[in-house]
Amino acid sequence: MSMSEPAPASTTGDTVAADEGMHAHHGYIADKTAYLKRLKRIEGQARGLQNMVDDEKYCIDILTQISAMTSALESVALGLLNDHLNHCVVEAVAEGGPVAEQKLKEATDAIARLVRS
Amino acid sequence: MSMSEPAPASTTGDTVAADEGMHAHHGYIADKTAYLKRLKRIEGQARGLQNMVDDEKYCIDILTQISAMTSALESVALGLLNDHLNHCVVEAVAEGGPVAEQKLKEATDAIARLVRS
Amino acid sequence: MSMSEPAPASTTGDTVAADEGMHAHHGYIADKTAYLKRLKRIEGQARGLQNMVDDEKYCIDILTQISAMTSALESVALGLLNDHLNHCVVEAVAEGGPVAEQKLKEATDAIARLVRS
Amino acid sequence: MSMSEPAPASTTGDTVAADEGMHAHHGYIADKTAYLKRLKRIEGQARGLQNMVDDEKYCIDILTQISAMTSALESVALGLLNDHLNHCVVEAVAEGGPVAEQKLKEATDAIARLVRS
Structure with a gap:
């Protein structure tokens, strides 16, 4: 979601709770579809690991898969963190005060x- | 599990075992059921992450989940590595020669x- | 140290400050003395490692020292990053525009x- | 190589053997001079970091230096671990018994x- 998109119902405020309902979307995620695709692939890697262990594949090959999966997870985390800093943190800083400090x-x-x- | 143990029935239903000879299964995994359970949980975490992103949960909570998942994966990797060193590497070292060097x-x-x- | 504080005398004796203008010191470091103390200790650890290798101390003990040193370094890095986010990034965000984006x-x-x- | 073995002399060509008694050299280090050189450089990096902090260099540049130093340390650790596995662990495994298990x-x-x- 880009910053110009319709309001992610300000993270602050805060009459947000009232109309946010059960999902409380934070709206900071730049490209949700892309993240979901990457996480789907990571889920597939977790399933693949189970098959490898079940088939008792060579340990080193399993470890290589785990390293790849860890890197993929870290990469998702860094992307989300970047989105978060650019969205929620920037917004909080713009407003200033204790919320900004807390977000940082x-x-x-x-x-x-x-x-x- | 030692190499002389009976081969575990493959859950993938393939018939690879029949022609793989004595090295079909590496048999180094100390407790396959426990690893499978941990990997199943990791797969569940990957699915949970997709739900969190889809629902646009708060970024920091997603990052916390990713850190937990990364730690769980590392822990599996360290366990498998330990089994591998204690089994395959010890065996190769006992035999000596270039195979031992290659394994190390x-x-x-x-x-x-x-x-x- | 805030940006409005007088510039600390450089212990390296250089005269860089004179011509660096207003950006001579970034002034984001919350507690310089504490960081210097921690880095001094890390330098001591690096010297200790040389002694351990020179004396051919037991490898595992050397590895333990390296892990401790790596953790100490990471901790310094996280502290500096925190200072940086709270100071330079907050400032840039307050100004907005491309500088904020670049800083993030x-x-x-x-x-x-x-x-x- | 066990502590009672004659000196490794081999790789470094020195005559350490004579006074090995009191220092209990483990003799597993493949190339001591190279490790000492790398650790000396790491010590220099630690000193450089102090200068950077003292001069209040730009935070991101300091963080880049810390990442480089951490990588250098990890690389030394991996080298030493490799030497250790190839030397002490291989030896212990060859002897077998509880010592091998403990080393692993x-x-x-x-x-x-x-x-x-």
């Missing part, structure tokens, strides 16, 4: 988890 | 990929 | 390098 | 720390 703290905590995982 | 080279290359992925 | 792009690229290194 | 356990624990750090 959240983001750096998430980055720390990614770096360490 | 393969293992350290796989470790490098894990460390860097 | 730079930051996410740096995060990607950290995650993958 | 130690090695996989060290690998886990590297993957997670």
